[in-house]
Amino acid sequence: MRRFGRRHRFRRSGSRKIGWQMEMSIDRAASRRYRSYRRHRNMWFVILGVLLVLLLTFGCVFAVKRAVRARGADASESAHKTEQTGSTGTYENVELVTEGEKVKELETQGKTAEEIAAQTEPILGGAELTMLAGQTKAQMMSFLLETKKGSLIVVDGGWWDDADYLKEQIKKRGGHVSAWFLTHAHTDHVGALLNILQSEADGEDTGITIDHIYYDFASLDWYKTHELGDLGTADAILTALAGLPKDEACPVKKGDEILVDDVCITVLNDRYEPDDNHVGERDGNDASMVYQMLVNGVTILFTGDLQVDGGNHVLETVAKEDLKADIVQMAHHGQHAVTKEFYEAVSPKICLWPTPQWLWDNEDGKYTTPETKAWMKELGVEKHYCMKDGDQVIR
Structure with a gap:
């Protein structure tokens, strides 16, 4: 055990x-x-x-x-x-009453065209300036100036689709253009002329004859860097102008004076052309030429689509007394354009707005049309002609 x-x-x-x-x-x-x-x-x-x-x-x-x-x-x-x-x-509530709106109000009161015309005192001494309405809803610019002696001057002209109406209006005035002035090479300004020139080059008789076309455009290489959005138009208009006789296609420079009857047209600026190290937004707008027309003692200023840089370039290189004008075409259709100081230097009595309804009303809320309207009100401008009201005529 x-x-x-x-x-x-x-x-x-x-x-x-x-x-x-x-x-x-x-x-x-x-x-x-x-x-x-x-x-x-x-x-x-x-x-x-x-x-x-x-x-x-x-x-x-x-x-x-x-x-x-x-x-x-x-x-x-x-x-x-x-x-x-x-x-x-902000100036969202600023409104201007246009001359076209005043006419419509008189029409609703039963006034005849003769009675309405009698209420407007002529200021151009026998000449007549017409701002043509666009044939599309887009912004554009087209002016016809008939001298007292009957010669016809055209400024820009509008889109390709505006060409038929423009030709109709030119033919109503005899079909002969003594001088055609181009501000810059954007489609909404030179498209209609391009239509006419290409149609003539293709052998079509447009019924339009042109003595001289005045312009100052940059080279195609410059547009390749600074304005790709309108490169095709720049190429086409440069090609069309190069195919014209030298005495018909007339490049201009600052200080040039052109006489059409008793109307004197002065080129006020050299084209603003930033170099390739300074590429801005729509440099082609700032490259607009500024033309001053003296019509029987009344000065009309055409600014094209100048924006801030181009406008400041003009302010820096042109004496302010030379900028003064009785009538001014609102730069870049009245929005995102030159500064208030530019318009102060011009000191206009009448404003020409190549502006469609949607832009006049600032429908998308992203344009500076209200600011520009406010400036004009502050400057005491009482007469406003706007493209939204149809063809506008100043006599």
């Missing part, structure tokens, strides 16, 4: 030893697994921490850049508003 007991105790003791060893082995394995788990967990924590730091860093950088851009945009917009309006005020 004693032996048995010892062996039994021995076996139990050995069993405990083996069990303890197994437990130790299991504990060590578990410990290794736990340590491995902790290492992997810590590694993932480190990776997640690094990613979090990177995300926070990129987020901060993005936020800073966005804030800087926003401040820059605000500063740019503020500067633009200062240039455009001289203040940060």
Whole structure:
């Protein structure tokens, strides 16, 4: 019994030893697994921490850049508003009554055309200026000036789709154009003339004859950099003009004077042409030529589509007394154009707005037509002729 007991105790003791060893082995394995788990967990924590730091860093950088851009945009917009309006005020409620609206009101009162005409005192001494309405809903610019002796002067002309109506109006006045002045090479200004010239080149008799076309356009390479939107038009009009006789296509420069009967047309500026390191928005607008026409003692100023830079260039290079005019064509259809200081220098009595209804009303709320209207009200201009009212005639 004693032996048995010892062996039994021995076996139990050995069993405990083996069990303890197994437990130790299991504990060590578990410990290794736990340590491995902790290492992997810590590694993932480190990776997640690094990613979090990177995300926070990129987020901060993005936020800073966005804030800087926003401040820059605000500063740019503020500067633009200062240039455009001289203040940060808005002019949403400013309205002007056009001469066309006054005529419609008289018509509703039963006034005849003769009675209405009798209420308008002639100011051009026998000459007649007509601002043609666009034949599409787009903005455009087209003027006809008949001298007292009957010669015809055209300024720009409008889109390609305006050509038929323009030809009709020219034919009503005899079909002969003594002088055609182009402000710049945008489609809404030269498209109609391009239609006529290409039709004649193709052998079509348009019924229109033109003595001289006056212009000052940049090279095609310049338009490739500064005005891709109207590159095709620039190419086409330059090609068409190059195909005309030299005495018909007449490049002009600042100081040139052209006489048509008793009307004297003066070229006031050299074309504003920024270099390739200064590419702006629609540089072709700022490249507009400014023509001053003296018609029987009344001065008319045509500004094309001048914007801020082109307008400032004119202010810097033309004496302010030479800019004064009785009648001014509102630059760039009356919005996002020259500064208030430009119009102050002109000091007009009458404004010509080559402006469609949607732009006059600022339908999309993104144009500066209200600001320009406010300037004219502040300058005391009481007569406004607008394209939205149809063909507008000043005698």
